[in-house]
Amino acid sequence: MSEEQPEPVPVGDNLSIVGRGYTTIPVTFGRQYGAKIKNLDLSHNKLENLDNINMFANLKSLILDNNELTENVEFPDFYQLDTLCINNNKIADLRIVLDRIKRAAPNLRYLSLLKNPACPNRLIGMEDDDYSRYRLYVIWRIPNLKFLDATPVTPKEKDEALRRGEFCLPAATTEIVATAARIEGQMGATDELTQSVPQSSTHFGVCQYYYQGKQSEGNRFIRNQNL
Template identity: 45%
Template structure:
């Protein structure tokens, strides 16, 4: 087991995993709580079977998994809890069980040798699902889009109008009244065909 310590350079704290390339026989690596981000790169660790990256600043799951798959092909245990890349309810209340399950399928698609992911064992059903559909299970949140608001809208909650803005002033409108010439007697009603005179 190799505990990770950040390197200090003057007043600047740098977070990296440089220097691990000298530990080719390393089997377990704990990198929890180190503020590691997406820029982190792994050296080749062919014997690594356990890796924990809990509570870091990892946000891009696909980039991370590609790095791990290339550096540690024998990995069997991985934990990413506490990162935005791991969409569970501990990170954000917007995530639900479906988000987390899709995340597990995607991780298993990228790392098919895993036996244990986060806090639970990989099941046979999960492995089969990851093989068949895992590549499509990446959790993607829609990007926030700005709502267009017309500069002359009087209401702050009105985001659009079905009429051109210059068609008329909404404060100066005219009502229209008219008389309908058609009178409905009910003789041509489809429902009246099924009602007999004795039923009235």
């Protein structure tokens, strides 16, 4: 018989609500803690929307990895948001989600979109050129980014994105989706134990954000004041 999970409580201005199976953010957390929370981790749930996220009006960092969000997710205005992770969701149209992110979070500097159907990347066996073109398109759409996925945005990429990023939109093809599904299937039974207990480790501020396990995307990004 498994032990009941303790109720999430803030640690300073950080709140971790991980692995609870929520499809919607419970309004009670917003009422209790929303005003003081700056860093919110909602990974490893089953979120299909971001209803009630507007109660966390002062967020600087939002982690939404391993949920059920699509490109149609509605973001409220997050003028202070600096960091956004939406890895391993169901985003299939890059244009729509980037429009929404850019409009809602104009001061965003750190973005990670790994393992979404719309995002070719080397973790699911796509060619380096596909991933490079994807990076140029995202940087063109959100030119203030310092990090995209696990890698710093370089001056060369910024120049290249300005020159041709508009024409680098990757196709969200069935091949990408099928490749991701096949690799997930190969992980299969080995990952069940990993998935049963979310292995999330989040360090906010001047930080490393990472989690361990067979489905890990590795270091989402490493933020270092000296970079």
